Amino acid sequence: MQGDLKPPFPSWERRFFYCPVRDALRQHALAIRGQRPKENAKAVLRTGGVKMMRLRDLYCVVAILLTTGAANAAVVTFDELALPAESYWNGSDGSGGFNSGGAHFGNNYNADFGSWDGFSYSNITDTLAEGMAGQYNAIAGTGQGSSANYAVGYVGFATPPTMTLEEPGFVRGLYVTNSNYAYYSMLYGDAYAKKFGGADGGEPDSFMLTITGRDIDGNTAGTVDFYLADYRFEEGGEDYIVDTWRYVDLTGLGEVVSLEFALSSSDVGDWGMNTPGCFAIDTIEYDPASSFAGSYTEVGISGYVDPNNHRLHADPLGDPNAIMNPIFKGWATAVVDYEPAPGVDAQWADPGKALGPVTGDRLDIVSLGDLNRQQIDDGLQPGRITLSFDEPIRQQAGYEFVVFENGFTS
Numbered sequence: 001m002q003g004d005l006k007p008p009f010p011s012w013e014r015r016f017f018y019c020p021v022r023d024a025l026r027q028h029a030l031a032i033r034g035q036r037p038k039e040n041a042k043a044v045l046r047t048g049g050v051k052m053m054r055l056r057d058l059y060c061v062v063a064i065l066l067t068t069g070a071a072n073a074a075v076v077t078f079d080e081l082a083l084p085a086e087s088y089w090n091g092s093d094g095s096g097g098f099n100s101g102g103a104h105f106g107n108n109y110n111a112d113f114g115s116w117d118g119f120s121y122s123n124i125t126d127t128l129a130e131g132m133a134g135q136y137n138a139i140a141g142t143g144q145g146s147s148a149n150y151a152v153g154y155v156g157f158a159t160p161p162t163m164t165l166e167e168p169g170f171v172r173g174l175y176v177t178n179s180n181y182a183y184y185s186m187l188y189g190d191a192y193a194k195k196f197g198g199a200d201g202g203e204p205d206s207f208m209l210t211i212t213g214r215d216i217d218g219n220t221a222g223t224v225d226f227y228l229a230d231y232r233f234e235e236g237g238e239d240y241i242v243d244t245w246r247y248v249d250l251t252g253l254g255e256v257v258s259l260e261f262a263l264s265s266s267d268v269g270d271w272g273m274n275t276p277g278c279f280a281i282d283t284i285e286y287d288p289a290s291s292f293a294g295s296y297t298e299v300g301i302s303g304y305v306d307p308n309n310h311r312l313h314a315d316p317l318g319d320p321n322a323i324m325n326p327i328f329k330g331w332a333t334a335v336v337d338y339e340p341a342p343g344v345d346a347q348w349a350d351p352g353k354a355l356g357p358v359t360g361d362r363l364d365i366v367s368l369g370d371l372n373r374q375q376i377d378d379g380l381q382p383g384r385i386t387l388s389f390d391e392p393i394r395q396q397a398g399y400e401f402v403v404f405e406n407g408f409t410s
Helices: 180-188 373-377
Strands: 028-032 042-046 074-076 097-100 103-110 115-122 150-154 162-177 206-214 220-230 246-249 255-265 278-288 304-306 334-339 384-388 401-404
Touching: 074 162, 097 115, 162 220, 180 278, 220 246, 220 255, 255 278
Parallel strands: none
Antiparallel strands: 028 401, 042 384, 074 278, 097 103, 103 115, 103 162, 115 150, 150 278, 162 246, 162 255, 162 278, 206 220, 206 255, 334 384
16 A cells, blocks of 8 residues: 555653544554644545555555454462462561552551551462451352462551562453352341341342552552442342452553452441442453554454453444444544545445444445556555544553554455
C-alpha cells in the first residue's frame, strides 16, 4: 500500500485509547504503532499502487496487515511460590510483598500485633474452618483449576491490596472467590457481623469487590465491580454467596500498571465494614504492552470477543455471545474530506460508513478505490479519506489506533 496514516499522538498523554475506522466484514482489528502528531485529531488514509483487500470487487479501507488472533497472555498463577503443604505466607519475614508471574503483590505486616494486610498466598484446602482460623483459606478448596496456590487479599487500614505489573499492560481478567472467613461470616453471622439476609433471609445485603486499574501516571484507568455475595434479589432463591472460582473480565480497564482492590458491604458499623475484608484471587491473565511492539505482522487484536471465554475471538455472525471488544475506547465521529480514486461505484462511496462502531455487516463499508499499474504510472492520485474524533488519540506504550478491514482477498 502506498501512502500514509497520520494519527496524532500527543507525547504528554499516556492514557490508553483506540480509535478504529469502521470496515465491516472481518472481525479483527489491525493495530498501528503511533508516531509523532502531524495533524490534530485526524487520521489520514490513502490507497496506493497495489490491489487492496476486496470482496467481489468491493474495495475496503485497510491499513498495515497483521495476523489474526491475540498474543499469548502472561499468567500469574502463584504456583512457583514454595510453600509446605497446607500452609501460607503472610509477610512475617518483613519483605513487604512477593512476586509472581511478572507482578508484585504488596504486603504490610505488623510484627507488634502479628497482623497483616495487602496480599498473602496460601495452599490450604480446608473449606470448613471458620472465623480467623479461615482467613487464609479459599472457600473453593484449591486454587483455580485445582491448582495448588492462590493469593488472599485483606483490606486493612493502610494501603489497599495492590498488584503492580513489571511494565504497563492490558489485564484480560482474573478469578476470584471468597475466603472461608468472609463466607461463613455472611452465611451464619458472627460476633461482629450479621447473617446476610437477616433472620428471615429478606434483608437486601451485598458484599462487593471493586478493582481499580491505574495507569503509569497513577491516574484511574477504570473500575470493575464484582459481587462476592448478593441478597438483593426479589426472589430469595436467587440470593448467593460465591463459593467457587468466578472469572472477572478486566479488559475494559485498558492499559494499566497496577490494580487496587477494595471491598464494600451492606453491613457497616461505627468502625466501618463489619463483614471480614478478605477475598482470594488466582490465574491473572495480562498482555504486557511490550508484547504489542515490533513487526506489524506479529500481533492482531480480536474485534469481537466472547466475554464467557476469556475474551477470545468470537464471530459476531455466528456466536450469540459475541460482543465488541471493550478494549476499544472511541470511534471516528466525522469525515473531514473524502477523495476516492477513479472508478469507485456510488454504492461504496459513502464516507459516513467509516464512522461509528463496526456492525458486522459485510456491506457496511466505504472504499478508497484501486489503482492499476498504468494509472500509477500516469500519476493518478490514490484515494484518500481524513477522519476526525471527538476524543483525541493518545500516545501510550501499546497501540493507539486500529483499523477494521475486509478479510477476503481477490
